Amino acid sequence: xxxxxxxxxxxxxxxxxxxxxxxxxxxxxxxxxxxxxxxxxxxxxxxxxxxxxxxxxxxxxxxxxxxxxxxxxxxxxxxx
Amino acid sequence: xxxxxxxxxxxxxxxxxxxxxxxxxxxxxxxxxxxxxxxxxxxxxxxxxxxxxxxxxxxxxxxxxxxxxxxxxxxxxxxxxxxxxxxxxxxxxxxxxxxxxxxxxxxxxxxxxxxxxxxxxxxxxxxxxxxxxxxxxxxxxxxxxxxx
Numbered sequence: 001x002x003x004x005x006x007x008x009x010x011x012x013x014x015x016x017x018x019x020x021x022x023x024x025x026x027x028x029x030x031x032x033x034x035x036x037x038x039x040x041x042x043x044x045x046x047x048x049x050x051x052x053x054x055x056x057x058x059x060x061x062x063x064x065x066x067x068x069x070x071x072x073x074x075x076x077x078x079x080x
Numbered sequence: 081x082x083x084x085x086x087x088x089x090x091x092x093x094x095x096x097x098x099x100x101x102x103x104x105x106x107x108x109x110x111x112x113x114x115x116x117x118x119x120x121x122x123x124x125x126x127x128x129x130x131x132x133x134x135x136x137x138x139x140x141x142x143x144x145x146x147x148x149x150x151x152x153x154x155x156x157x158x159x160x161x162x163x164x165x166x167x168x169x170x171x172x173x174x175x176x177x178x179x180x181x182x183x184x185x186x187x188x189x190x191x192x193x194x195x196x197x198x199x200x201x202x203x204x205x206x207x208x209x210x211x212x213x214x215x216x217x218x219x220x221x222x223x224x225x226x227x228x
Contacts, residue, residue, distance in 0.1 A: 007143065007145060007211070007213065008143045008213035008215070008225055008228075009213065009215075009225035009228040012225070046228065049228060056147075072145070074145070074211055075213060075225065075227070075228050076227040076228060077207065077208065077209070077210060077211055077212060077213065077227070078207075078212065078213050078214045078225070078226040078227040078228075079142075079171055079182075079183070079206055079207050079210050079212030079213075079214070080126050080171075080182065080183050080203060080206060080207040080212075
């Protein structure tokens with residue numbers, strides 16, 4: 001089970017601020033992205049522009065998301 | 081006072097906050113970089129502008145990640161380490177209207193060239209690395225997330 005938090009434009013596209021996602025074990029980040037996009041169609045175009053923060057560290061294509069992790073979906077930053 | 085999670089070991093002036101960034105707040109950021117050997121203090125204020133891309137803007141809604149203050153403090157520490165200078169910054173979130181200050185960033189140095197350069201570097205790093213987002217509200221009623 002993962003906890004996924006959506007921020008800013010990703011939250012708006014997802015329609016929720018956070019959700020629990022059953023993944024059945026360690027999950028490659030690419031597979032997680034596919035699962036998120038499939039479960040929330042409105043999110044797909046935004047998700048492709050977002051970074052994923054897994055347990056506080058920015059995920060790369062090689063990251064494997066451990067079961068139980070907190071995953072943050074972060075749109076491009078726009079401070080200043 | 082509402083702030084996004086704090087760190088330790090740096091000035092309280094460096095923070096991501098819902099508080100208004102008024103003159104007193106800007107002075108607090110400057111005070112955090114002041115030192116007897118520094119003859120130059122450069123402060124940048126980022127202010128909500130009334131247009132973007134030719135469209136009239138009425139307000140901006142800033143959102144900050146819970147770790148935003150910790151990231152801002154790390155960014156300041158990185159820039160300080162790279163330049164050897166004192167830097168500090170405060171960023172506001174919440175609902176801001178045209179003319180409101182969103183960001184105060186200060187750097188100090190012995191002389192002005194280094195202080196200007198460090199302040200500019202600090203602002204660039206903040207924009208690139210601190211998890212903050214903003215949604216523009218236009219006069220025609222539409223809105224959009226900046227950068228998305």
